[in-house]
Amino acid sequence: MNFITLLGRQPELSLAELEQRFGSSNVESFGRVAALVSAAEFDIQTLGGTVKAGRVIAELEKADWPRLSRDIVGRYARELKGDGKVTVGISVYGRDVAPRDVQRTGIALKQALKKQGRSMRLIPNEASALSTATSHHNKLGLSQNKIELLVFYGPGSVIVAESTGTQNITALAARDQGRPKRDAFVGMLPPKLALMMINLSGITNQNHTHDANDSTILDPFCGTGVVLQEAALLGFNVYGSDLSEKMVDYTQQNLQWLGAKHAIGDVRVELGDAIEHGWNLPISAVVAETYLGQPFSAPPAPDKLDKVRRIVDHITSKFLENLAQQLPSGTPLCLAVPAWRDSRGSFTHLTTIKKIESLGYEWQPLKTANTHNLIYYREDQVVARQLLLLTKK
Ligand SMILES: C[S@@+](CC[C@H](N)C(=O)[O-])C[C@H]1O[C@@H](n2cnc3c(N)ncnc32)[C@H](O)[C@@H]1O
The missing domain is CATH 3.30.2130 (VC0802-like)
Structure with a gap:
C-alpha cells in the first residue's frame, strides 16, 4: 500500500x-x-513530524x-x-x-x-x-x-x-497544555518532538520484532515527563529518572493524569544522577532530552558560551559513559543535546559529539539525511536541539 x-x-x-x-x-x-x-x-497520530x-x-x-x-x-x-x-x-x-x-x-x-x-x-x-x-x-x-x-x-x-x-493538533495541545505539571525553566519539549524522537531512535521500526507492550523506554533526564507521556501512549512501558526530586514528582503526577485518561503500561520513576545512576534492566531504548544548560534569549558572549558548553559537555559525556556500561549491545538511542545558534545562524556543538564512538556508541546511518546534522530549532531560538541517533556498540 x-x-x-x-x-x-x-x-x-x-x-x-x-x-x-x-x-x-x-x-x-x-x-x-x-x-x-x-x-x-x-497511523498519522503515531508520528510527530x-x-x-x-x-x-x-x-x-x-x-x-x-x-x-x-x-x-x-x-x-x-x-x-x-x-x-x-x-x-x-x-x-x-x-x-x-x-x-x-x-x-x-x-x-x-x-x-x-x-x-x-x-x-x-x-x-x-x-x-x-x-x-x-x-x-x-x-x-x-x-x-x-x-x-x-x-x-x-x-x-x-x-x-x-x-x-x-495530525491531531487538538490532542497534541491538550497533552502539552492540559497536563497538571509544567515547568518553563527545564524547558518545554513539544510532544510532537518527543514523538519524533521516539520514532527516530528506531524502536518503533516496523521491521523490528519489538512489541511495545513488552518494551521499556528509559528517559534518564525525564523532567516533566513529555517523552515518557508520548512513549506510554504508543504502548511502551516507561521508565524515568531525574536529578531533581521536584521533576520526579512532576513526571509521576503527569503520568498519573495520563493513565487516568488512557490505558497505559508500567510506569517507573526514580531519583538519580545520570552520571552515576544504576538503572534496572531490561531497557529497550533510551530517548531523552538531556541537560541543555541555562536558557538564553540572545546569543551569549563567547566566553560565557564556552563556560556553559564545558559544563554540559561534562555532564553529557559522563552520562554516556555511565550508560554504556549498563546497556546491552544494540540498544537504540535518540538524545536531544544542545547546539547553540549565533546571530548568523551558525551552530556551536558539544565537543562530546566528536567522541561518541569512543564512549561506546555508533551513529545510526540514514539514507535521507546526514545523521551528524539533525537539528531541531525555531528561528528565534538560541539553544537548538541536536538529535543524536545512536546504537550501543
Ligand atoms: C532539558 S530538561 C528535560 C525536560 C523534559 N524533556 C521534559 O519533558 O520536561 C533536563 C532535565 O535534566 C535534569 N538533569 C540535569 N542534570 C541531571 C543529571 N546529572 N542527572 C539527571 N538529571 C539531570 C533536570 O532536572 C531537567 O529536569
Whole structure:
C-alpha cells in the first residue's frame, strides 16, 4: 500500500522519522515537502513530524492545473458514487495554484456529483492547500463522507491521494497544555518532538520484532515527563529518572493524569544522577532530552558560551559513559543535546559529539539525511536541539 505524506516544518527531520519508522527501502522523498511511504498501515497520530497523509489513488503526468483538474474531476467523480452528502476539500502542494482555481475544481466536482444524484459540500480554499487546522477541524479523511484530495506536484509527476487524516493538533495541545505539571525553566519539549524522537531512535521500526507492550523506554533526564507521556501512549512501558526530586514528582503526577485518561503500561520513576545512576534492566531504548544548560534569549558572549558548553559537555559525556556500561549491545538511542545558534545562524556543538564512538556508541546511518546534522530549532531560538541517533556498540 502506498501513502503520501506532507512533511512538517523541518522536512528533513520528518523524512528521517519516516525512514526510521518504516525502513529506508520503504520511504522516498517526493519533492521538497512530501514523501512516499510503502506500508500496510499508516497511523498519522503515531508520528510527530507528519502533518497530513493520504492513500495514493493516481500518479498523473505533470500538467498545468486546468488540465490536471479536468482529469481529477473525471476520475474522482466516479470514485465518489454512493449515497449521502459528502464533504470535500482540495489541497495542492508543490505548485502555487491560485485558490480560486482550486475552488473551480471543487465546483466542477460538485456539479459532476450532482448529476449522479449526490450532494457535496465544498470546503473553501483560502490558499492552494487547506491549513492543517481546517482539515483537522472538519475531520477530513476520518470518514467516508469527509474527504480531502491531496495533490502533490513532484519533480517528474503529480500524485493524487485521498487523505487518511491530519495530525491531531487538538490532542497534541491538550497533552502539552492540559497536563497538571509544567515547568518553563527545564524547558518545554513539544510532544510532537518527543514523538519524533521516539520514532527516530528506531524502536518503533516496523521491521523490528519489538512489541511495545513488552518494551521499556528509559528517559534518564525525564523532567516533566513529555517523552515518557508520548512513549506510554504508543504502548511502551516507561521508565524515568531525574536529578531533581521536584521533576520526579512532576513526571509521576503527569503520568498519573495520563493513565487516568488512557490505558497505559508500567510506569517507573526514580531519583538519580545520570552520571552515576544504576538503572534496572531490561531497557529497550533510551530517548531523552538531556541537560541543555541555562536558557538564553540572545546569543551569549563567547566566553560565557564556552563556560556553559564545558559544563554540559561534562555532564553529557559522563552520562554516556555511565550508560554504556549498563546497556546491552544494540540498544537504540535518540538524545536531544544542545547546539547553540549565533546571530548568523551558525551552530556551536558539544565537543562530546566528536567522541561518541569512543564512549561506546555508533551513529545510526540514514539514507535521507546526514545523521551528524539533525537539528531541531525555531528561528528565534538560541539553544537548538541536536538529535543524536545512536546504537550501543
Ligand atoms: C532539558 S530538561 C528535560 C525536560 C523534559 N524533556 C521534559 O519533558 O520536561 C533536563 C532535565 O535534566 C535534569 N538533569 C540535569 N542534570 C541531571 C543529571 N546529572 N542527572 C539527571 N538529571 C539531570 C533536570 O532536572 C531537567 O529536569
